Amino acid sequence: MFKKTVPILLIIIYLTGFLISFPYIYDNLFGAEKWESIRNIFEYGIMFCSFLVFNALLLKNKYTSVIAVILCLLLSVNFLISASCFFIYHSGFNVGMAISILESNMNEAMSMSYMFILPGILFFVFLGLLLFSVNYLKKNAVAFNTKFVIIALLWLLMPFTFYLKHRYVSNKGGGKMIKSVYYHLSDFTTALKIQEDINTIKKNIPVFNIKKIQSGIENVILIIGESERKQNMSLYGYAKKTTPYTDQQAENMMIFDHAVSPAGITNLSVPLMLSSIHPDEFRYRYDKLSYNIINMANQSGYNSFWLSTQASARGITAIASMSKNKKWVNGYDEVIIPELKKVIQKKEDKFIVLHIMGSHPNPCNRLPANWNSGDLNCYDSSIKYTDYVFKNIFSTLKNTNSVVIYASDHGLKIQGDKLLHIDSKESTQVPFFVWFGDKVPAPYRITGHEVRQTQTTYIYPLIMKYMGLEPPQHYKNEENKYLNLEMKSMEYGKLPE
Structure with a gap:
């Protein structure tokens, strides 16, 4: 019975990490935009469940199992970022924080390492629960048939659908965040683009109108x-x-x-x-x-x-x-x-x-x-x-x-x-x-x-x-x-x- 409840517990933990990273979604649950918040939670929940099935299928083959472990490790890093923001900075994640992470150096990271003890422990707990859940699904719940293959692909297809919707239908906020099971990925891609753009200033030497x-x-x-x-x-x-x-x-x-x-x-x-x-x-x-x-x-x-x-x-x-x-x-x-x-x-x-x-x-x-x-x-x-x-x-x-x-x-x-x-x-x-x-x-x-x-x-x-x-x-x-x-x-x- 305990083994069956672990995947359910993991889904709750994953969605909790999502909500503490985007606190406005939680706040909107009690406001006029509550249905939009519920929809967001539902969409990310589906993508995460699909992610679990996808990796469970990968584990059935010894060659693709390595890919499954890597994907789970990356998702655990995604959760580590959420936990760190909550316990250290008491805030959600954003582009500014992504820039700081990308521009950190080893000395700076080491000087702040003591602050990441609790988030680090939670990282290993999440990774352990994730690998356990994927392995449990591999042995007891999923098989290579049309139904499970379609479910397994949803976490890859849904971001593409969101992109098409933002690109050609409507984009309420005017931004370009595309929903993904790795919900911090969008901020990091934006931060990388910012870094590339800033590098261009070295090539642009202006002429000042000075007196x-x-x-x-x-x-x-x-x-x-x-x-x-x-x-x-x-x-x-x-x-x-x-x-x-x-x-x-x-x-x-x-x-x-x-x-x-x-x-x-x-x-x-x-x-x-x-x-x-x-x-x-x-x-x-x-x-x-x-x-x-x-x-x-x-x-x-x-x-x-x-x-x-x-x-x-x-x-x-x-x-x-x-x-x-x-x-x-x-x-x-x-x-x-x-x-x-x-x-x-x-x-x-x-x-x-x-x-x-x-x-x-x-x-x-x-x-x-x-x-x-x-x-x-x-x-x-x-x-x-x-x-x-x-x-x-x-x-x-x-x-x-x-x-x-x-x-x-x-x-x-x-x-x-x-x-x-x-x-x-x-x-x-x-x-x-x-x-x-x-x-x-x-x-x-x-x-x-x-x-x-x-x-x-x-x-x-x-x-x-x-x-x-x-x-x-x-x-x-x-x-x-x-x-x-x-x-x-x-x-x-x-x-x-």
């Missing part, structure tokens, strides 16, 4: 932080002393009190910060990323440098690759300081990007072994360590004609003891400030507090200003459009808290 109106600052330096919440910085009023040195420099800075990021993950927010592409264009006109601040610096007489402690990420690295000088260094963020000192010695106009690890998950891994965290948790301690890096950078630049612009790529939302990358106002609130060296000319030295809400895409015209260029009269930061994890542009005000 030099005064001498620029000698060293224009942009520091891109990682996953830093302004809510956890004493510079912004946090009770714990997490930014003691930066606090002392406050009178020498322009501090943006209400800065927000244009997206919730690095691979979207940093390209939006560094280029003039609009969020409305991001999904369809990636070639416009070529209109970025690196290319502008190159064409305005500045020598460009990209120094990074972060491993390469294809979309961002495509922009970085346009720098005349680029270097990725291994180690904790402080290893970037000697590289900066070498660059500063050059007597020329320079635009320098420092892309640091900051508080990237897992923040415990961002701290040197001898770092004294005191009574701070790992996240707050990583912010204090970043402040220590700033201390050394500011000391290096104190007696120079240098301006330092700092902003984090995005923030994080706190739920319980978890730090989440999701679409919310809380996870977009970021630090953003400008620091001045002693030799910066007076017309550029504007300090104080900007109390208006400012999107960090303002970095683009701000850098133009510090290079002595005429900035645009109006720029996309004024609209405050947000690019969500579904790769759709939306009004920032409509984000959930």
Whole structure:
């Protein structure tokens, strides 16, 4: 009796994974579109049952049984993604997450591996139940006859039917998601296409309509932080002393009190910060990323440098690759300081990007072994360590004609003891400030507090200003459009808290 119930239990588990990956389908069960949600669940249930029969038939032959095992393994990976999103990020899956997975590197994966223990266990449970069910059906329920062959082919025929329906009949959402038993496949194919499109920016060198109106600052330096919440910085009023040195420099800075990021993950927010592409264009006109601040610096007489402690990420690295000088260094963020000192010695106009690890998950891994965290948790301690890096950078630049612009790529939302990358106002609130060296000319030295809400895409015209260029009269930061994890542009005000 137990063996007969395992396939039924497995179907329930599979559909649960589907629903937690697409929570709007579950939510719609209690709304006006409940019949559409029921239809979706029914369709995916049929495809999964067909998948089981298909693999049971494959197992009847020793040569095709290998294919069955591979197909089951891939479906288990599909379930692993669902479980990981639910238990780690408390959200469904989307294209933005697919991009992050494709652009992950081994070091990043290892640093976050502890978070995948429970999803990993569930992966093996699902795989075990799947292989058991397929083997049970092979021995007790299916045979090579017309009926079972037709059932076995449904999971392959239905996606093709959905494609024809979307292509030639109707497509309610305007998208191109084609239903498949591997329900995450569509997001990954979209993400791969995005990566291909972004690579085209390397081949498109634009000509900027720029006008030099005064001498620029000698060293224009942009520091891109990682996953830093302004809510956890004493510079912004946090009770714990997490930014003691930066606090002392406050009178020498322009501090943006209400800065927000244009997206919730690095691979979207940093390209939006560094280029003039609009969020409305991001999904369809990636070639416009070529209109970025690196290319502008190159064409305005500045020598460009990209120094990074972060491993390469294809979309961002495509922009970085346009720098005349680029270097990725291994180690904790402080290893970037000697590289900066070498660059500063050059007597020329320079635009320098420092892309640091900051508080990237897992923040415990961002701290040197001898770092004294005191009574701070790992996240707050990583912010204090970043402040220590700033201390050394500011000391290096104190007696120079240098301006330092700092902003984090995005923030994080706190739920319980978890730090989440999701679409919310809380996870977009970021630090953003400008620091001045002693030799910066007076017309550029504007300090104080900007109390208006400012999107960090303002970095683009701000850098133009510090290079002595005429900035645009109006720029996309004024609209405050947000690019969500579904790769759709939306009004920032409509984000959930």
